[in-house]
């Protein structure tokens with residue numbers, strides 16, 4: 001396999017990873033949808049691992065990161081605030 005094939009395969013894997021992550025964010029109750037950039041992880045809300053949402057901190061809840069997740073999801077070193085991905 002040439003380096004170019006290897007690189008393309010690597011890119012495709014990353015695209016698959018990004019799409020999978022974006023789908024999870026699209027279904028997340030604290031995601032705000034934007035027409036231009038897709039979902040934003042709402043930093044005004046808190047969420048726990050059961051997808052329960054709160055407007056203030058409580059045990060087990062984590063604050064949304066405020067990221068445009070399209071960009072965050074493309075970086076394989078980044079993670080969802082509540083480890084959904």
Ligand code: SF4
Pocket residue numbers: 024025028029030031039040041042047064065069079080081082083084
């Ligand atoms: S990063 Fe996690 S908490 Fe934020 S919108 Fe995506 S799935 Fe929800």
